[in-house]
Amino acid sequence: MEDVVIIGGGLSGSSLLYACQQSGFSAVMLEDRVVGGAGATAHSRGMVRVYDPQPELAEYAVAGLRFWREFGAEHPEVYTPIGLAYFLKDENVQTAENFLARMGNACPDMELVPAEAVEDRCSALNPRFARDKRVAIWEPHAGHINPRVAARALTDRAQTMGASAVEGVRVLRVVPHNGHMRVETGFGGLNARRVIVATGAAPHLLDRPQAVETRSIVLSSFTSSQEKHPAVCLIDEEQGCYLRPGQPGHFYVGGAAPARSAMPESLDVDEPTAMAQNTAHRQSLLESDDYNALSLHVGHDGYTADFLPYLQEPGEDTAGAFCGFSGRGAKYIPSLAQSLVSSWKAKGAL
Ligand SMILES: Cc1cc2nc3c(=O)[nH]c(=O)nc-3n(C[C@H](O)[C@H](O)[C@H](O)COP(=O)(O)OP(=O)(O)OC[C@H]3O[C@@H](n4cnc5c(N)ncnc54)[C@H](O)[C@@H]3O)c2cc1C
Incomplete structure (x- = not known):
């Protein structure tokens, strides 16, 4: 037994x-x-980060990031700490300030920065996108597993x-x-x-x-030329999308599809629409248009209301x-x- x-x-x-x-x-x-x-x-x-608009998750996120950093020290192929910028909706800036005031001691490196400051860390970022936003949360130790x-x-x-x-x-x-x-x-x-x-x-x-329940998440992969390769993870709260760097020359752009249901088999994502949406997200986040789409993946994830x-x-x-x-x-x-x-x-x- x-x-x-x-x-x-x-x-x-x-x-x-x-x-x-x-x-x-x-x-x-x-x-x-x-x-x-x-x-x-x-x-x-x-992608792993500490900031989450839901305060009840903050302690788990701190512990989770610590876990991956420690596990990643022994398994470098698992965790890549390249930094993450989370662009806030204007109406959520106060929530983020409260979060930092509460969690500051647990993550002293996490800070609220003007959106343009992310351009210094990621030269591929579209300056027009940064100008339209006020602030981002910058987490230097976040990244992806x-x-x-x-x-x-x-x-x-x-x-x-x-x-x-x-x-x-x-x-x-x-x-x-x-x-x-x-x-x-x-x-x-x-x-x-x-x-x-x-x-x-x-x-x-x-x-x-x-x-x-189940929700679909659609993810597209793109190729980039080395010099325009996005260097950090980006999340845009407004559009509900993210960019995650891969190996040099590749990156991913995705977001949650609105479809959700009790069973994955019953979800039907329109792939051309999903690809067009991820391409629009990519265009808004990155300055150059010199990128090629490679594929679209539709993943099904557990979803709670x-x-x-x-x-x-x-x-x-x-x-x-x-x-x-x-x-x-x-x-x-x-x-x-x-x-x-x-x-x-x-x-x-x-
Ligand atoms: C496209 C996409 C992007 C995501 N990006 C992020 C991100 O950037 N950051 C983040 O924090 N999270 C992200 N997530 C969410 C996160 O990765 C998932 O929440 C997590 O991987 C879920 O893991 P799980 O083990 O609960 O479920 P799953 O990975 O779905 O594992 C379930 C396993 O159970 C097995 N199984 C099912 N039925 C049976 C059975 N009857 N008998 C035996 N085995 C069975 C399946 O084969 C499967 O291997 C993303 C999810 C998706 C889909």
Whole structure:
């Protein structure tokens, strides 16, 4: 009998596997396809930052950034701290000032700067775009993870310490069984004291209502000439879009599509419209027009109406659910996973 069985090997499942193993719980993770290579994690560009208009998330964001910086020190391929500028809507400048006043000690390098000051850090930025904005939050230590590589690295580390991860296993049901839980596949199953369903935008293995829907996020990749390569991550609150640098010569532009539903299969994104929208975002953010589009990806992410990550604690029946949430999961998932496992330990729950 395992202490914990985790269903799903995206960023949530692999962060939880790592946190369980660090806390000394025996854990097995079952992934339908490939760890980090399916679901939202496969499409995500993993921008991590501390600023979030939702104050209840700030502490998790601070802990999340710290986690990636420490993990990234040992796995440089996972975390790239290149700095991030978050352009604020005028009406939200006061919210940001309040945020900085409250969080300043936790992140002393984070500052409110005139929008034009971002041009000094990113010469590719369109000066017209900067002139139209008043201020941005500048975070020098923020940047991006590679979510696929991160999920694999977390899983490998947990496996080195004794955890198990099995790929190519689709879980069909989770049912109570003789005082514990039984995780059933098409060919048998596993027994566990606790089960966490970390299946992203499709958390329907538990026979109980959950507040998770699905939202589409559309992402385009572009090529750039080296000298005009955007050097930092950019987020524009007004347009709801972001730019994330890739390898020199490549970058990504994306935003959330308005479509959302209870099941990913029912979402239909019009690809030419989505590409045109990302191209318009790219034109507004970058000075030159000398860029070529390469591809469009449509990812489906867990979505909650209040934009909070979803964490359903195991109750009496010892099964729960955990998933990242639309477009902003990467920075919160590791710290939420660690706090969940610490709470089990504190309660003597296993
Ligand atoms: C295009 C895009 C861009 C994003 N950009 C950012 C960003 O810049 N910054 C940020 O913070 N966040 C971003 N996100 C969000 C963040 O990456 C996600 O919230 C996070 O990756 C979700 O991870 P997850 O493990 O909860 O879900 P998923 O990655 O969807 O993983 C679920 C896993 O469960 C498996 N699974 C499903 N059903 C079963 C079953 N029955 N049995 C076994 N396995 C099963 C799937 O194969 C999958 O591997 C983005 C998301 C998208 C889609």
